[in-house]
Amino acid sequence: MTGAFRVARFFNIPVRVHWSFFVLVLGYVLYAGFDTDWDKMAMLWSGIFVLVLFFLVVLHEFGHALTARLYGVNTRDIILLPIGGVARLDHLPEKPAHEFWVAIAGPLVNVALAILFSLYLFRFTPDQRWEIMNGVVFAKGNFFLDTYTNLDRFIFFMAWLxxxxxxxxxxxxxxxxxxxxxxxxxxxxxxxxNATLIAARIGQLMALGMITWGVQGIWAAGPINPMYVLIGLFILFTAENEYRSVRMEDMVSKIKVNELMRGNFSRIYLDDSIEDVLKVYALGLERNFLVFDQWQNLMGVLPEFKLLDARKKKDLQATVSKYMLSDIYPLVSAENLRSAFGVLQVSDAGAMPVYNPWNRLVGVLDEHQFAQDLKKRMKDRKWFGKTP
Structure with a gap:
């Protein structure tokens, strides 16, 4: 995701933070502090609260990621956003039961943590636990009761959170x-x-309700709650994107590679100059290229973004070998496009060679052509029903 940078890596899964996380967290603390006349210590604790919250969110997302791994689904990364975390899976689990367990694993992590922290609180009487709850949960801006230690209040707060x-x-x-x-x-x-469509529409209806609740102060002469609006907008657009993604995945599972591959393609070689390749590119028929050596062995790909990067640097006399990518993702002409769709989502492949069942190179699947064709098919959109 653009604008996110890695801060850690656990279980071979990168944890990234979007730049807007720090901007909005700092903005929230300053806004809340000045709006309620907090002193510096109260604002500091408010910032600590937000950081603890997002630490728990990371644990929550690892619940999803590690459970998905049990079912053979890898996680590209975990990204922290101002409104929560996202574990980006390579693909959805195949079986509904597997998806159920992956989805519920995150909340179960929080339930387990709540139980773990609650065990500490059994050292208090029921009246004392209720007193701590009143101080931590219900008191306005006052999270600290003099009769209990900071540890007591923190552990109860963690359980409640x-x-x-x-x-x-x-x-x-x-x-x-x-x-x-x-x-x-x-x-x-x-x-x-169809299950995704129903779930997405329910989510969007609830999102509209949250947005309405957040801005109702406009008509009631009261304050606007930006957090409700922000979360509502996130749900509204993310639900639609998820449905489109699943719809596209359903579509590509029904299309064979040989339906979209290009049988006639230009062969470019390791020693060709970038200038020569740009002449072919200028014809507008090909955007990404397969790269061969002098013995016609496939050595890599030259994707469009690398070619344009060379042009921007005016490095026109450089050889293709300087800018090509050596990663090759071969496809079989008779298989469906689902694997190609997954590769294009997580790599810079640009072009993928297509082989027939006898291991003969018969074409190339170009990312640009692939995207254009799917875009045309997606225009025929229905509320229910199957994709063409």
Missing amino acids: NVILATFNLIPAFPMDGGRILRALLSIGLGRL
Whole structure:
């Protein structure tokens, strides 16, 4: 994701933070602090609260990622956004039951943490626990009771926060975990595409309700709640993107590679100059190229963005070997496009060689041509029903 940078790596899964996370977190703390006349210490604790919250979000997302790994699904990365975290999976689990467990694993992590922290609180009497709850949960801006230690209050706060995270994520508003659980259950009888559509529409209706609630102060002469608006907009657009992604995945699973491949393609060689390749590129028929050596062995690909990078640098006399990528993702002409779709989402392949069942190179699947064809097919959009 553009604008996200890596801060850690656990279980071979990168953890990234989007730049807007720090901007909005700092903005929230300053806004809340000045709006309620907090002193510096209160603002500091507010910032610590947000950082702890997002640490729990990371644990939540690793619940999804590690459970997905059990079913053979890799996680590209975990990204922290101002409104939560996202574990980006390579693809959805094939079976609805697997998707159910992947979706519910995140909230279960929070439930387990809530139980773990709650064990500490059994050292208090019920009246004392209720007193701590009143001080931590219900008091306005006052999270500290003089009769209890900071550790007591912090552990209760952690237990309470995990309960809130688990409950919030189980709301059946796609794309939150509750919506994904709903989608998994609906998929059993309706199939993933229609189940995604129903879950997405439910999520969008709830998102519109959140946005309305957030801006209702305009008509009631009261304050606008930007957090409700922000979360609502996130759900609204993410639900639509998820449906489009699943619809496209359903579509490509029904199309064979040989339907979209280009049988006639230009062969470029390691020693060719960038200038020569740009002449072919200027014809407008090809955007990404396969690269061969003098013995006609496939050595790599020259994707469009690398070619344009060379042109921008005016490095026209450089050889193709300087800018090509050596990663090759071969396809079989008789297979469906699903694997190609997955590769193009996570790599810079640009072009993929296509072989027939007898291992003979018969064509190339160009990313640009692939995207243009799918775009045309996606225009024939229906509320329900199958993709063409």
